[in-house]
Structures are given as structure tokens and as C-alpha cells.
Amino acid sequence: MIPAILTVIAAIVLFYIGYVEVRGFEGAAYLFLSVFLILFAIISFVMAKKPLR
Numbered sequence: 001m002i003p004a005i006l007t008v009i010a011a012i013v014l015f016y017i018g019y020v021e022v023r024g025f026e027g028a029a030y031l032f033l034s035v036f037l038i039l040f041a042i043i044s045f046v047m048a049k050k051p052l053r
Contacts, residue, residue, distance in 0.1 A: 004045035011037035 018030025019026040 001045065001046040004041045004048060005038055005045035007044070011035075011041060 014030050014037065015034040018027045018034060021027075023031060
């Protein structure tokens, strides 16, 4: 659960850097990376919260 939270924080920071600080293709690369990190973090958070059988 902690890795998912840390990944969300890292993705938010990368999104901020890509959208506010860096313009152009490099900023778009940061945005794509942050979107995929957020998707991965959501999936891992759901898997961590799912009870074991």
C-alpha cells in the first residue's frame, strides 16, 4: 500500500513538472509518464486493498 501512495505522489510531482515547468515535447513526455504511473498506482492500490482468500 505504501508503494502505491509513493507512486501517486511521484506521479503528481511529474505531472506538475511536465505541465507547469517544462513546455514542448519534454513536458509531454513527463505528462505521459505521470499518467501511466497514476494508472499503475491505482491498480496496485486496488490489489493491495483486496483481501486474501
